Amino acid sequence: MSLIKQLWIAIALVMSLAFGGSLLVSTLGARHYLAQQLYVKNVDNATSLALSLSQMSKDPVTVELLIAAQFDAGHYRMIRLTDPAGAVIVERANGGGALGAPEWFAALVPVSAAAGVAQVQDGWNQYGTLTLESHSRYAYESLWRATLQLLGWFLGAAVLTGVLGTVLLRHITRPLGRVVAQAEAIGGRRFVTTDEPSTTEFRSVVRAMNTLSARVRGMLAEESQRLEQLRRQSQHDELTGLLGRRQFLNQLDAALSRDDAAATGTLVIVRVGELAALNLALGRPRTDALLCELAALLQAHIDAQPDWEGARLNGSDFALLACGSSATAAVVAPLRAALDALAERWHDCALLRLPMGATRYRNGEARAQVLARADGALAGAEQAGDRAVQINDDAAPAHADLAEWRSSLEEALRDDGVSLALYPALNAAGALLHHEAPMRLRLDGGWQNAGYFMPWAARLGLTSRLDAAVVRAALARIASTGEALGINLSVDSLRDAAFRSELFATLQGQPAAARQLWIELPEHGVLRNLAEFRALCVALRPLGCRLGIEHVGRGFSRIGDLHELGLDYLKLDASMVRDIDQDGGNQNFVRGLCVVAHAIGLTVIAEGVCNAAERRTLAELGLDGFTGPGIRVAE
Amino acid sequence: MPRHPDLRRRALAACRRCWVGLAVVAAGLALAAPDFDRLLSLAQSRYGSSGVNAVQAWQRMLADTADADEAEQLRRVNEFFNRRLRFDDDLPIWGEADYWATPLESLGRGAGDCEDFAIAKYVSLRQLGISAERLRLIYVRAQIGGPTSRISQAHMVLGYYASAEAEPLILDNLIGEIRPASRRADLFPVFSFNSAGLWVGGAAASSADPTARLSRWRDVLERMRNEGLQ
Structure with missing residues (x-):
């Protein structure tokens, strides 16, 4: 009573x-x-x-x-x-x-x-x-x-007396609701802290729960920190802090094979020529300083763009992967300028040569092919001179100008040219978690994947309209089949308040279907737009749909902070998964990641699983689900 | 009717003295029998031995006339009070312009005015068994100084009706002899009353009823009851 x-x-x-x-x-x-x-x-x-x-x-x-x-x-x-x-x-x-x-x-x-x-x-x-x-x-x-x-x-x-008593009692017990909410949150492994209420009895309870939350969070933060160190050790070059060769090649693989990766991109390789001679001339410490400066320069370029990666491939070769760029020259020119400025600063060192080769790649190409083209370009540049640039591009893209893209995208949106591809995400027992449902648009006479049109849609400001079409298509499919679907939203949509409220209204209109919907956002987008992501979580949480982060890898140590928002799952980036059965460093990192994620009640799903060996290793490491080319629903 | 209290009743009465608060209740049990122990002790405490003597004389008179016929009772009672009490106004006696005294108070002081005489006689005759219906306290206008005198004063007498229709006998203190009303040409009746109705209806509640004190007649009845008279 x-x-x-x-x-x-x-x-x-x-x-x-x-x-x-x-x-x-x-x-x-x-x-x-x-x-x-x-x-x-x-x-x-x-x-x-x-x-x-x-x-x-x-x-x-x-x-x-x-x-x-x-x-x-x-x-x-x-x-x-x-x-x-x-x-x-x-x-x-x-x-x-x-x-x-x-x-x-x-x-x-x-x-x-x-x-x-x-x-x-x-x-x-x-x-x-x-x-x-x-x-x-x-x-x-x-x-x-x-x-x-x-x-x-x-x-x-x-x-x-009754009314006064009721008001008074309400006033007294109001903090109780918050106390209960906090206790339930902790029960759901969301370790939130709340303001201490003024009622003494409740205050001590809340203080105790806050202490518990803080302690758990501290523990998780420590663990995340440790994991981050582990990851850096295994994936990054010790001297420069850039990615190491193996991890960079994984990234390149992901960029070439991932369904939602950009259709085109640019791979640039810079070589510090005559490294052995430089070492002799400058001495090891100065050479290291030079390499670090070069790495920092590269890093600055990478940080300016969401999807770019940089790596030290070996002692003398540095690589830059510019996902989503279609014009190679636009990537190369500012980099060349920066490198020239670097060379100016080291002009006393006559030996310094910084040739640069670049190539455009398209989604779906083989890694070796892209690397061979880039190496060829670099070899050409080495021949051409100290600061030469050689670009070794393949064929030009389908549409060249924006107006053409706009009309064909709008045509697809208007004429029911939106469909969803289906890739199963299975749990360890082989049961279906959901179907990953990336978007397909009917363009240029065929169904094209996101990488083909997304960069253009982004430039045209059409992403939120595309995402809204995906949400509607997904809800319609759930309503007819009853199977859970996972869709990904773009960063542009996340930033668009009008889209967020439209999404909320759409989901509210179909509450049953909304509960079968898994919505995921890319890690780099979430980490760059934390406030918007928080707003989205708070708004969507009561609707019962699952919320997750995809392409999780490097940012995991920061994702731990988000758990109190009611996140449901993480998808581990394909670059972490690739050849995991042979990569002890990544195994350690993934194992730790699973432990921490499970501690805060998150489901962890591996992306881009290619073969049974990977899947087996991942299952041993504690992954809850798998998706990728190697994952099919058992007949 | 018991003539004289026996030993057991004396003991009982002694108890009652201790519990003045219970006196009313106890008196209510001994209906119509005066509690002379209480009256005597009150007379002793209030008026000393002269008071006690007067009450004892009254007690003796009542006892002596208890078995006499009504005419004798009337005569003895009338004579007793006319002799015992000196007529005086209320003011010298009580320090009040009009005070209705109980028989104990009248006997204790040895004096009274007309209504004190009438009340004492009324109570005595009631104690001797004459019913209230046959007795009336009568307000009369009294012509003083002979038939031709024009001086008259307010007066009260006690009337006795042998039967309902009979001419009353008048017990008065101005003229010591009991005469029929027709032989009292000096008196002109105005209004009469007795305790009928008051005793019956008001009896149970009257002692606790503060309104009783506001009526002179009910007040004096109440005080009598407290003094041991029913």
Whole structure:
């Protein structure tokens, strides 16, 4: 039973007791008083009437008139004159008349007053005895009214007390709701902290839970930190901090094979020529400083773009992978300028050569092919000169100008040219978690994947419209098949408040389908737009859809901070998964990542799983689900 | 009717003295029998031995006349009070313009005015068994100084009705002899009353009823009851 209900019952009990008691006392007191008053009136009126009668002549008409006059003008139940022998001379009685109070009340609290008796004299002789009773109607009436008034007062007081009590109780128990919410959050492995309420008892509970949360978060942060160190050790070049060769090749693989990766990109390789000779000339520390400066320069270029990667491939070769760029020259030119500036700073070192080769690649090409082209370009550049650039591009893209892209994209959106590809995401037991449903647009006479059109759509500001179309298509499919679907939203959509509210309204309109929808956003987009991501989480959480982050890898140590938003799952980036069965460093990192993610209640799904060996290793490392080219639903 | 309290009743009465609060209840049990123990002790405490003597004389008179016929009872009672009490106004006696005294108070002071005489006689006759219906306290206008005198004063007498229709006998303190009303040409009746109705209806509640004190008649009845007279 709720506290407020109990409060009302207590008030009702106390008030009925108080009311019953005071009603008893006041009614009995009033009844006694009224009876006294009636008796005094009876006696006095009988005496004065008898006195009048004694003075008058005793002819029957006069006597009757006098008594009738007294009776009619006054408030009497009965006036009777009897002769000394007891025979009635005159009697007036008024039996009926409205009581002024309910019968049961009169029966419950009878007001009885003795009659007034007085003697009537006729000279020296007795004439008779006068008996007089006043009407008790007004007594009942006033008793009844007093009782009703008392009842009214008590009811009023009870209601007032109850309302005040309720308000007070609400005020007192309001923090309780927050305490419960926090406890439930902790139960759901979201280790949130809340403000301490002012109520002492609740405060100590909240403080204890906050301490628990803080401790767990601290633990997780520590673990994440350790993992990050582990990851850096295994994936990054020790000296420059750039990615190492193996990891860079994994990234390149992902960029070439991932369904939603950009259709084109640029691979640039810069070589520090004659490294051995430089080492001799400058000495090891200065050479290292030079390499670090070069790495920093590269890193600055990478950081400026969301999808770019940089790596030290070996002692002298540095690589830059510019996913999504379609014009190789646009990538190369600023880099060349920066490298030239670097070379200027080291002009005392005549040996320094920084040739650069670049090539454009397309999604779906083989890694070796792209690398061979890039190497060829670099070899050409080495031949050409110290600061030469050689670009070794393949065929030109389908559409060259924006206007053309806009019209074909809008045509696809308008003419029902949107469909969803389906790739299963399975759990360790092989059961379906959901279908990954990347977008397909009917363009240029065929169904094209996201990498083909997304960069152009982004440049045209059409991504949120495309994403909205995906959400509608996914909900429609869920409604018809009942199977869970995973869709990814772009960063541009995340930043678009209008899209977020449209998404919310769409999901709210189909609550059953919304509960089967898994929505994921790329890691780099989330980490760059934390505020918007938080807003999206808070808005979508009550709707029951799952929320996750895809392409998780490098940013994991920061994702730990997001767990209290109610994140449901992570998808591990394909570059972490590639050849995991042979990569001890990545295995350690992934194992730790799974432990931390499970501690905060997240499901971890591996992306881009190619073969059974990878899948087996990943399952041993603690992954909950798998998706990729090597994953098919068992027939 | 028990003539004289026996030993057991004395013991009981002693108890009652201790519990003045219970006196009324106890007196109510001994209906119509005066509690002379209480009266005597009150007389002793209030008026000393002269008071005690007067009450004892009253007690003796009542006891002596208990078995006499009504005419004798009337005569003895009338004579007793007319002799015992000196007539005086209330003011010198009680320091009040009008005070209705109980028989104990009148006997204790040895004086009274007309209504004190009438009350004492009324109470005595009631104690001797004459019913209230046959007794009337009568307000009369008294002509003083002979039939031709024009001086008159307010007065009260006690009337005794042998039967309801009979001419009353008048017990007065102005003229010691009991005479029929017709032989009292000096008196003109105005109004009469007795304790009928008051005793019956009001009896149960009257002692606790504060309104009783507001009526002189009910007040004196109440005080008598407290003094041990019913």
